[in-house]
Every structure is written in C-alpha cells, then in structure tokens.
Amino acid sequence: MHFDPVLVRRRLGRLLPERLRPAVYPHTHALTVERYDVDGEPIPVADGLAAGYQPTEVGAAWGSPWATTWFKLTAEVPADWSGRELEVLVDLGFEGTGPGFAAEGLAYRPDGTPIKGLHPYNHWLPVEPGSDRVEVYVEAASNPQITMRVPTLLGDVQTAPAEPIYRLAKAELAVVDAEVRELVADFDVLGQLAEELPADDPRGAQLWATISDALDAIDLHDISGTAAKAREILAVALAKPANASAHRLTAVGHAHIDSAWLWPLRETVRKVARTASNVVQLMDDHPEMIFAMSQAQQLAWIEEHRPEVFARVKEKIAAGQFVPVGGMWVESDTNMPGSEAMARQFIHGKRYFQEKFGIDTQEVWLPDSFGYSAALPQLIKLSGSRWFLTQKISWNKTNLFPHHTFWWEGIDGSRIFTHFPPVDTYNSDLSAGDLARSARQFADKARANHALAPFGYGDGGGGPTREMLARAARTADLEGSSRVTIEKPEEFFQKAYDDYPDAPVWWGELYLEIHRGTYTSHAKIKQGNRRSEHLLREAELWATTAAVRHGAEYPYDALDRLWKIVLLNQFHDILPGSSIAWVNREARATYQQVGEELEQLITASLDSLGTGEGQATVNAAPHARNGVPALGASATGEAAPATVTLREAQGAAGGSEFLLDNGIVSAIIGADGLITSVVDHETGRNAITPGGVGNLLQLHPDVPNDWDAWDVDAFYRNTVVDLRDAESVAVAEGVSAGVQMVRKHGDSTFTQVISLAPGARALEITTDVDWQERETFLKAGFELDLRAEVSSSETQFGHVKRPTHENTSWDAAKFEICAHRFLHVAEPGYGVALVNDSTYGHDVTRTVREDGGTSTTVRLSLLRAPRWPDPETDLGQHRLRYAIVPGAEIADAVREGYAINLPERTVAGGGVEPLITVDNQSVVVESIKLAEDRSGDVVVRLYAADGGRATANVHAAFEATAVTTVDLLERPLADADALSSTTPADLSLSFRPFQIITLRYSR
Known part of the structure; x- marks a missing residue:
C-alpha cells in the first residue's frame, strides 16, 4: 500500500x-457560577472570599479594563464519578489571546490557600481526590490587550472605557482520562x-x-x-535513544515577568503570585521540576502581598526546586543606571536572596534588557557572581552575534563566563522546533555541546506547563532530537564551563542593534532617575558625615526603602520609557515623592552639621570646584576668577551678537541665537568648526518600523528641519551673564538661556520646551573643529569608546549611543566634552570640510514623541540642561559631569571637613556611606575614572581601627588582610584602568 x-x-x-485532546475530558458537568465585581483597586483575598456574590452564567460579560471580578464556582460531584481523577476547567475568555497579554486568574480554596493560576494556555485546576463537593474562588483580572503600534486609551485606568471586555467562556467540572492525556x-x-x-x-x-x-x-x-x-x-x-553527539540542552523552568510594561506595577504583583502558585503546584506533581526566578523585588512582592504563596515558595526553595537567580533587585536596564545604582542592583538583590533563603546567587540573569554595559563584568565579579545569561542580543537587526558561549571582558579587564541560549527565546515551550533551532543555531557547536533553554510562558502567562514537562521527559534521550535534561542553572553553567573553558572572548559592551530610542523616550522619567541617583549620593554622604562627626542617627530604613524604589524604576521597561501611560504616570509621581523625601533627609543632615554663625558652601561632587570644597574631593582647588562679562556687539552679518567671557572661557552667540565660538583661554582654540554652529536644535520625523517607544531607525536622519530662526534673542534676566532666545515650531516653543558663570569651564545651556510634537525626534547639535576617531561616553565607573566612523556594519549600527553625564571627543592634544543633567541618547558623526579639516558633530537626543504604548509620551513642559566644555580632557569631562548634576549646598558656620580626601583627580570617590549591616563602619567606593592606571593617597579624617577592601556586599576580598595592616587614616592605593575599590573602615 x-x-x-x-x-x-x-x-x-x-x-x-x-x-484526541477533547477526549482527555470524556465527561463534564457545568459548575454553578456566582460573581462579585470589584470597583477600583484589587481587594485583599479575605475580602474577596467573604464578598456578597450574585448569580451569573457562562457567556456573561465581565471585567472593564483593569478591573477585578471574583468568581465563585461550585458543584456537587456526581456519584458515578467517585474515585475518578477530576479537574475544574475555566476559560475566562481567552480565545485569540496570548499568554501574559489577556485576562488572568488566581484560584483559591475556601480557606484562602492558593490553588494555581488560570491563563490562556493553562485552564485547569486540580480537585482533591475523594471530594464530593467542589468550591473554588477565582480572582480574575481583566487586563486589556494592548495592540502593538495602535495608540490606545486602554493603557491607563484613568482613560480606559468602562465597558466589559471579556466573556466567561467555560466553567466545568471534568473527569480526566490520564491514558488519553x-x-x-x-x-x-x-x-x-x-x-x-x-x-x-x-x-x-x-x-x-x-x-x-x-x-x-x-x-x-x-x-x-x-x-x-x-x-x-x-x-x-x-524508546530509540539519541545519537551520541546529539545537542545537549539544560531545560530550566522560567517565566520572564516584566515588572511593569503593558500593565502597572500593582498588576505585576498579582502576575507574580499567579505564576508562583502555578509553579509550586506543578512541583507537587512533578518532583523533577526546576524553576528559576530572578528579580528579588518580585519575591519581595509575594512576601508582602501574598504571604500564603510565599510560604509555599519558601518550601520549594528549601527543597531545591524553586531556584532564585539573577542577583539583582530587578532585571534592570543596564545602559542608563548610574554607577552606584548599578552596584546597588546587585547589593540589594543578593542581600535579599541571602537573608531570606540563605542563597548566594551565582548567575546574573538578564534575558530581556536592551543592551549590556561594558561595566557589568566587573560589577558581576565584585558581587561574588560567576555567570551571565542573556538572550536579547539575538534581536540585533544588523549583525549576528558570533557566539553563544564566551568570556565577556569588561572595561577594566574583568571576565565573566557568558551564555546566550541558542534556542533564541526566554519563553520556550520545549517544542521540537525549539530544540532543533537550539542545535542548528548554536554558534559554538564545533567546540562545545551544551546549551540552556528557559521554558515557560512569561509575563503572567503562568510559566511552565505539564505539557512542557511531558515533552522534556520524552526528549531526554530520543533519536533525532536534542537531549533535554531539567536541571538548575548553576549545574548548566558548571558543565558548560567544564566543556568549554577556553571559550572565545568578547571585549566591551554588548550593544543591542535595536531599541535605541529607549535612551530618550519619556524624558521626565530619565530626569527623575538621574536626579534620584544624585540625591541618594548626597543623602548618604551628608548622613554619614553627620553620623561620624556628631553621632547623628543614620537613616538606614529610609535609605534602604528609597534605594529600592529607585532600583525598581530602573526596570528595563520603566526607565527606558517603553511602558503604558499608567506606568509612566506613576513613575513621574514616584520620582517626585522620592526627591522630596531625599531633600528632607539632606536638609536634616546639613542642619546637624551646622557649626555656628554665618554660612559656608559645600558640595557633594567628588572634585572641588572654584574653591568650593567637596566631600570626597580630589584637591581643594584654587578659587577661579569671580567676574564674567557680557557684551553686545554688531555682528558681521548684521544684527546683534553677544560675547560672554569669564577669563577662562569665552563664547560668541550670533544674532540667530546659535553659538559660533567657544574658546578656552588656555589653548586659545575655538571648539566650533569654521562656519559651523553649536546648540542647533534639529527635528526629525520619528516613525520606526516596529517598536514606537523603543526604536529609532537609521532612516530618521534622511529628513531634518533646522530651527535656525529665532523669535527673539536678548540678554537673559536672572543669571549673572546669559543670552536668551525663543524659537517656535508648530505648537511647540523652545526657550533657551546660554550662560557662563564666574569661574566656570563650561558654557551652559538651559532649554525650556513646551513640546507639542508627535512622532518627532528633537536633537541639539554641536559642530566641533576636531578630528575624533572615537567618542568616549560615560558609563558606570568609567567610559566606553566607540568609533565615529562607519567602516563596518558593526560601527554603522551604532548610529545612536548611550552616554551618562558626559560624552567626550578629542584629537591628540585637544578635546571637547558635552555634559548634561538628564540626557542619555547621543549621536556622533564626522565630515571632512573643503579646507581639509574635519568637523565632528556631537548631538544630544533631547525629546521624542512616540504614540505607542503611551500616546501622550513626552508631551508638555520640559527643562533640560547641558553644557559644552572646550579644551577638555576626560578628567574635565568627569568633573563637569558631576558638577551639572550636583548642586552646591549651604551649611551653617565654617563648613564641613571632608571625611575622605584623595590626592589624584583621576581617582573618583563614588560613594561614602555606612555599612549595610548597620555596624557603623564607613564604606567608601572609589574608581579610576580616566581609563589609565592611577595611584592615589586616600586620607580618612575620622578615627578608624582598621580598613579592609571588600566586595559590593561589603565582604572582605582575598587581599583584605594585606590592606588591613596599613594605617587606616592614610592609604596608598594603586588602580588598574577603571578599577573599582571599595574600602570598609571599622570604627
């Protein structure tokens, strides 16, 4: 035949x-359904169970967007079903919806203990054997589906319509045929x-x-x-076994849950509880199940809001099935968090896992962040972790990353063993297609034969399922398939390392060739983050000084809580500005509250430091500036000239131009309000290219092909509108010497003040924007007269160099780059820095002029206006500050970057003696704080900022019995004994390029 x-x-x-699938349930029986609709925010479980339920039925509409409906499901078990395996089947209205992006539910027993979650691919609830009656309560969340690229009012409970968006599709009691399953x-x-x-x-x-x-x-x-x-x-x-050389896969149960994205933070709390309930229930039935969960914040949420779920999670952690990984407070963005904030992600994350579960996590688990800073390897190593995992680089639009297993080398030379799962997803279902793709794509298959596959539905999809476990069991040793073994991440990494210890090395950042717009989207969130980071620096510094000098109480609890809030908002869809309107609205309000509370802490500490009559000016920057001492200062510094002149003159092309000069820097602002000259007196060289300008505002259309709030596609540069015409240009009021100009475009207004302060080395621009553009990209450009082969962008604890040319596709793909407080460009003997108070996105291009000279144009990305997922992104009032520093070396860029972000403060009396001073400006004091264990020890974190080796004498102006080098968690390092024998008050330290050294002073 x-x-x-x-x-x-x-x-x-x-x-x-x-x-066949329907035959798994050969007999069904309708459940009696009652409901209780909750107005407003979710209610406690006890209130939901005790609510006044009303009759309803299958097919009934329920759930306006973001609302909650409690369903009570009851039934008497038919007598002829006695002794049969039974399940409750519930479909909340999942048709046509994907896991994590639809209605979800968490089922409870009448006593309030959780059963498991209900999701689009996970409709069932177990029934206790021998039950003659079933009574189940379901807390159902009507989370709306946010359609990609479609502007919507559904993204905020304040604007979403009130009509129900789901219909209850099924509520049945069913007999299970295990053999058919x-x-x-x-x-x-x-x-x-x-x-x-x-x-x-x-x-x-x-x-x-x-x-x-x-x-x-x-x-x-x-x-x-x-x-x-x-x-x-x-x-x-x-029964036929796999080939001896078959690809080997470690399968790790997983459920990547964005801490906020197309849902608000409060909904993530419930998503995490539902998924965790699913996982522990699955573990009861499948002892082989291993599940890895990152993000200490998410476990802390369960502990606080769903203690009954947390108790079950702790049981499974103790049993070794539920495995905390990641070692960070959240899966944060890693491009934009500042130095100390990035360190605190590890400090607070690893402390939580250690204190709650006795686990020192070894894996840094960041599958979905939008690129990875070159500073991370050193921070991972200093946190006591060994391994790094991500998958996101496979999203690159231009270049295929050449490895899946490799050593990742950071800016200081630290190396971390790293794996990118070649299965190319962090939500695998262990299908044959996934297993084959992992084997096919594994770039290192010639030398290695072991990869990892995270499996489970994420984002509230419920995590792993029993169907996935069935696939894993059958593919453990199956001819034609990859070999699948369920095991812990640490077991995978140790095997992969043993298999491939001489893996290739990748140097520098892991730049993601997509989602470049996240450096700019939602400017107020970027500002809130930057301001919070610097206020936290100040609050710790002044509080430590007050505690050491005057015995003031150190605000441990407040600082711990505020740090965790800031770290949470660095999650990789909050800080990047790629969430719904509700998330963005809450983030703005949170930063406002954090700022107010930190200002109060700073004021209280400064008040306690007051020593008498009069006032003195102090500064939390790491460098003294214009004679103002700084705590943690490199050197006191000479007072600079205290005068500045502003002169108006007739320009060569007609109209008035303005000259600003403070004896250090001089600048000319033309009649159109554009900068035509910026000269530092030391070199006498004009930073602006001949015939070029600085501070040119430029507008580009901004409609990327796919991800609105995430992406900036290269073709945006093909069309530009230069804002050269000014409504007015005049002497500015309220500043010592400045020029104000007003420009308009459409319904938007741009008011700028260019000013020069006495003693300043930076020409500062304050830009107030009433931004009413849609799908438009705002840049501020500076045409600089220098030939720079690379740009140097500040990142955590150092800077990263990127080519300014486009020789290769790798270079060309970096058409939008991230920098923190400064971006520096230079040729031998001369450089210029652009510093800012809240901008991260930049681009750098080069042009060779007809005179043979090279113009290097640096642009700051100021504002965007994407319409999805938040249709009102960035609209409204903004104040942005940045400055040009002519004749700058890297050390100048570092100093001025801190200066524009840290205000000078006043304190009563004769000022405050710095706790720590350093005699080399190349060595920066990043933080001064009291130890996390509340011993009263002083912790000081320093790093070599210039990119070269450095030696520095560190003086501690307080009594200490010993000093030890420690890791990020303030535990002694291997070389601690040698250092502790040194006189604590005066240390001589040697730094390799970008090395971080943390000192712990015992008192």
Missing part, C-alpha cells in the same frame, strides 16, 4: 486537536519531531509510519478504550 507522509501529517493535524503527549512529541526532521532523513519517514499505525489503532468512538494500544505502538519510536 502506498504510504504518503503528507497525508499522515494532515490526519494527525486534524485528529489531535479535534478528537499521555497519548496526546506522545503524538505531540513524535509529530513535532517528524515535522522538524529533513525530508530525506529515514527517522522522519519511520516516525510518520509509526504515527500512521498508531492512528489506525484508535477507535474514534472509543478513544479511551484504544489509547493504550496506540501508545504501545508509539512507545517503540519513543
């Missing part, structure tokens, strides 16, 4: 979904495997023949009675 695999494929494709799993695995194998592979043809025989063995009118016979036929194919 002729055999046609195509016909078998079609036959299985129909019978599996239409006849296993048959379905057998067909699922073998059918998928046969689909993946090449047409000329004998194994594939054999599988289709076996499947055909098994289908023939099934009586579709008695599936239950013939399932065992069909399974016997399939068992022969399932």
Whole structure:
C-alpha cells in the first residue's frame, strides 16, 4: 500500500486537536457560577472570599479594563464519578489571546490557600481526590490587550472605557482520562519531531509510519478504550535513544515577568503570585521540576502581598526546586543606571536572596534588557557572581552575534563566563522546533555541546506547563532530537564551563542593534532617575558625615526603602520609557515623592552639621570646584576668577551678537541665537568648526518600523528641519551673564538661556520646551573643529569608546549611543566634552570640510514623541540642561559631569571637613556611606575614572581601627588582610584602568 507522509501529517493535524485532546475530558458537568465585581483597586483575598456574590452564567460579560471580578464556582460531584481523577476547567475568555497579554486568574480554596493560576494556555485546576463537593474562588483580572503600534486609551485606568471586555467562556467540572492525556503527549512529541526532521532523513519517514499505525489503532468512538494500544505502538519510536553527539540542552523552568510594561506595577504583583502558585503546584506533581526566578523585588512582592504563596515558595526553595537567580533587585536596564545604582542592583538583590533563603546567587540573569554595559563584568565579579545569561542580543537587526558561549571582558579587564541560549527565546515551550533551532543555531557547536533553554510562558502567562514537562521527559534521550535534561542553572553553567573553558572572548559592551530610542523616550522619567541617583549620593554622604562627626542617627530604613524604589524604576521597561501611560504616570509621581523625601533627609543632615554663625558652601561632587570644597574631593582647588562679562556687539552679518567671557572661557552667540565660538583661554582654540554652529536644535520625523517607544531607525536622519530662526534673542534676566532666545515650531516653543558663570569651564545651556510634537525626534547639535576617531561616553565607573566612523556594519549600527553625564571627543592634544543633567541618547558623526579639516558633530537626543504604548509620551513642559566644555580632557569631562548634576549646598558656620580626601583627580570617590549591616563602619567606593592606571593617597579624617577592601556586599576580598595592616587614616592605593575599590573602615 502506498504510504504518503503528507497525508499522515494532515490526519494527525486534524485528529489531535479535534478528537484526541477533547477526549482527555470524556465527561463534564457545568459548575454553578456566582460573581462579585470589584470597583477600583484589587481587594485583599479575605475580602474577596467573604464578598456578597450574585448569580451569573457562562457567556456573561465581565471585567472593564483593569478591573477585578471574583468568581465563585461550585458543584456537587456526581456519584458515578467517585474515585475518578477530576479537574475544574475555566476559560475566562481567552480565545485569540496570548499568554501574559489577556485576562488572568488566581484560584483559591475556601480557606484562602492558593490553588494555581488560570491563563490562556493553562485552564485547569486540580480537585482533591475523594471530594464530593467542589468550591473554588477565582480572582480574575481583566487586563486589556494592548495592540502593538495602535495608540490606545486602554493603557491607563484613568482613560480606559468602562465597558466589559471579556466573556466567561467555560466553567466545568471534568473527569480526566490520564491514558488519553499521555497519548496526546506522545503524538505531540513524535509529530513535532517528524515535522522538524529533513525530508530525506529515514527517522522522519519511520516516525510518520509509526504515527500512521498508531492512528489506525484508535477507535474514534472509543478513544479511551484504544489509547493504550496506540501508545504501545508509539512507545517503540519513543524508546530509540539519541545519537551520541546529539545537542545537549539544560531545560530550566522560567517565566520572564516584566515588572511593569503593558500593565502597572500593582498588576505585576498579582502576575507574580499567579505564576508562583502555578509553579509550586506543578512541583507537587512533578518532583523533577526546576524553576528559576530572578528579580528579588518580585519575591519581595509575594512576601508582602501574598504571604500564603510565599510560604509555599519558601518550601520549594528549601527543597531545591524553586531556584532564585539573577542577583539583582530587578532585571534592570543596564545602559542608563548610574554607577552606584548599578552596584546597588546587585547589593540589594543578593542581600535579599541571602537573608531570606540563605542563597548566594551565582548567575546574573538578564534575558530581556536592551543592551549590556561594558561595566557589568566587573560589577558581576565584585558581587561574588560567576555567570551571565542573556538572550536579547539575538534581536540585533544588523549583525549576528558570533557566539553563544564566551568570556565577556569588561572595561577594566574583568571576565565573566557568558551564555546566550541558542534556542533564541526566554519563553520556550520545549517544542521540537525549539530544540532543533537550539542545535542548528548554536554558534559554538564545533567546540562545545551544551546549551540552556528557559521554558515557560512569561509575563503572567503562568510559566511552565505539564505539557512542557511531558515533552522534556520524552526528549531526554530520543533519536533525532536534542537531549533535554531539567536541571538548575548553576549545574548548566558548571558543565558548560567544564566543556568549554577556553571559550572565545568578547571585549566591551554588548550593544543591542535595536531599541535605541529607549535612551530618550519619556524624558521626565530619565530626569527623575538621574536626579534620584544624585540625591541618594548626597543623602548618604551628608548622613554619614553627620553620623561620624556628631553621632547623628543614620537613616538606614529610609535609605534602604528609597534605594529600592529607585532600583525598581530602573526596570528595563520603566526607565527606558517603553511602558503604558499608567506606568509612566506613576513613575513621574514616584520620582517626585522620592526627591522630596531625599531633600528632607539632606536638609536634616546639613542642619546637624551646622557649626555656628554665618554660612559656608559645600558640595557633594567628588572634585572641588572654584574653591568650593567637596566631600570626597580630589584637591581643594584654587578659587577661579569671580567676574564674567557680557557684551553686545554688531555682528558681521548684521544684527546683534553677544560675547560672554569669564577669563577662562569665552563664547560668541550670533544674532540667530546659535553659538559660533567657544574658546578656552588656555589653548586659545575655538571648539566650533569654521562656519559651523553649536546648540542647533534639529527635528526629525520619528516613525520606526516596529517598536514606537523603543526604536529609532537609521532612516530618521534622511529628513531634518533646522530651527535656525529665532523669535527673539536678548540678554537673559536672572543669571549673572546669559543670552536668551525663543524659537517656535508648530505648537511647540523652545526657550533657551546660554550662560557662563564666574569661574566656570563650561558654557551652559538651559532649554525650556513646551513640546507639542508627535512622532518627532528633537536633537541639539554641536559642530566641533576636531578630528575624533572615537567618542568616549560615560558609563558606570568609567567610559566606553566607540568609533565615529562607519567602516563596518558593526560601527554603522551604532548610529545612536548611550552616554551618562558626559560624552567626550578629542584629537591628540585637544578635546571637547558635552555634559548634561538628564540626557542619555547621543549621536556622533564626522565630515571632512573643503579646507581639509574635519568637523565632528556631537548631538544630544533631547525629546521624542512616540504614540505607542503611551500616546501622550513626552508631551508638555520640559527643562533640560547641558553644557559644552572646550579644551577638555576626560578628567574635565568627569568633573563637569558631576558638577551639572550636583548642586552646591549651604551649611551653617565654617563648613564641613571632608571625611575622605584623595590626592589624584583621576581617582573618583563614588560613594561614602555606612555599612549595610548597620555596624557603623564607613564604606567608601572609589574608581579610576580616566581609563589609565592611577595611584592615589586616600586620607580618612575620622578615627578608624582598621580598613579592609571588600566586595559590593561589603565582604572582605582575598587581599583584605594585606590592606588591613596599613594605617587606616592614610592609604596608598594603586588602580588598574577603571578599577573599582571599595574600602570598609571599622570604627
């Protein structure tokens, strides 16, 4: 008889979904359904269970956007079902929806203990064996679906419509046929495997023949009675072992949950509880199950809001099945968080895991962040972690990353063993397609044979399922398939390292060639983050000084809480500005509250430091500036000239131009309000290119192909509008010497003040914008007269160099780059820095002029206006500050970057003696604080900022009995003993380029 695999494929494709899967539940019985609709925010579980329920029915509409409905489901178990395996089946209205982006529910028993979650691919609830009555409560969340690229009012509870968006589709009690369920799993695995194998592979043809025989063995009118016979036929194919050289996969249960994105923070709390409930229930039935969960914040949420779930999680952690990973407070963005904030992600994350579970996590787990800072390897190492995992770089639009397992080398030379799962997803379902893709794409297969596959539905999809575990069990040793083993991440990494210790090295940042717009989207969130980071620096510094000098109480609890709030808002969809309007609105309000509270802490500490009559000026920057001492200062510094002149003159092209000069820097602002000259007196060289300008505002259309708030596509540069015409240009009021100009475009107004302060080395621009553009990109450009081969952008604890040319596709892809407080460009002997108070996105280009000189144009990305997922992104009032520093070296850029972000403060009396001074300006004091263990020890973190080796004498102006070098968690390092024998008050330290050294002074 002729055999046609195509016909078998079609036959299985129909019978599996239409006849076999439904036969898993041969008998069903409708549940009685009652409901209680909650107005406003979710209510406690106890209140939900005790609510006044009203009758409803399957098919009834429920749930306006972001609302909650409690369903009570009851039934008497039919007498003839006694002793059968039973499940409750609930469909909240999942049709056409994907996991994590729809309605979700968490089911409870009458006593309030959680059962498990309900999700689009996870409709079932277990029934206790021997039950004669079923009573289940479901807390159902009507989270709306936010359609990609479609501007919507659904993204905020304040604007979403009130009409219900779901209909209850199913509420049944069902008998389970376990044999049919296993048959379905057998067909699922073998059918998928046969689909993946090449047409000329004998194994594939054999599988289709076996499947055909098994289908023939099934009586579709008695599936239950013939399932065992069909399974016997399939068992022969399932028993054939994998090839000796088959790709090996460690499968780790996983459920990547964005801490906020297309839902608010409060909904993430419930998403995490639902997923954790699913996972622990699955572990009860499957002892082999391993689940990795990152983000200490999410476990802390369960602990606070769902203690009954947390108790179960702790049980499974103690059993070794539920594995905390990541070692960070959240899966943060890593491009934009500042130095100390990035360190605190590890400090607070690892402390939580250690204190709550006794686990020192070794894996840094960041599958979805938008690129990875070159400072991370050193921070990972200093946190006591060994491994790094991500998958996001596979999203690159231009270049295929060449490795999946490699050593990642950071800016200081630290190396971390790193893995990118070649399965190319952090939400694998362990399908044959996923397993084959991992084997096919594994770039290092010639030398290594071990990869990791995180499996489970994320973002509230419920995590791993029993269907996935069934696939893992059948593919543990199956001919034609990758070998799958469920095990812990640490077991994978140790095996991968042992297998491939001489893996290749990748130097520098892991730049993501997509989502570049996240450096700019939602400017107020960027500002809130930057301001909070610097206020936290000040609050710790002044509080430490007050505690050491005067015995003032150190605000441990307040600082711990405020740090965690700031770290949470550095999550990789909050700080990047890529969330719905609700998330953005809450973030803005949170930063306002954090700022107010930190100002109060700073004021209290400064008041306690007051020493008498009069006032003195102090400064939390790491460098003294214009004679103002700084705590943690490198050197006191000479007072600079205290005068500045502003002169108006007739310009060569007609109209008035303005000259600003403070004896250090002079600048000319033309009649159009553009900067035509910026000269530092030391070199006498004009930073602005001949015929060029500085501070040119430019507008570009900004409609990326895919991800509105995330992306800036290179073609935006093809069209530009220069804002050269000014409504007015005049002497500015309220500043010592400045020029104000007003420009308009459409309904937007741009008011700028260019000013020069006495003693300043930087020409500062304050830009007030009433921003009313849509899908438009605002840049501020400076045409600089220098030939820079690279730009130097500040990152955590140092800077990263990037080419200014486009020689290769890797270079060209970096058309938008991230910098913190400064971006520096230079040729030998001369450089210029642009510093800012809240801008991260930049671009750098070069042009060779007709005179043979080179112009290097640096632009700051100020504002965007994407319409999805928040249709009102960035609209409204903004104040942005930045400055140009002519004749600048890297050390000048570092100093001025701190200066524009840290205000000078006043304190009563004669000022405050610095706790720590350093005699080399290349060594920066990043933080001064009291130890996390509340011992009263002083912790000082320093780093070599210039990019070269440095030696510095560190003087401590307080009594200390010993000093020790420690890691980020303030634990002694291997060389601690040698340092502790040194006189604590005066240390001589040697730094390698960008090295971080943390000192702990015992008092």
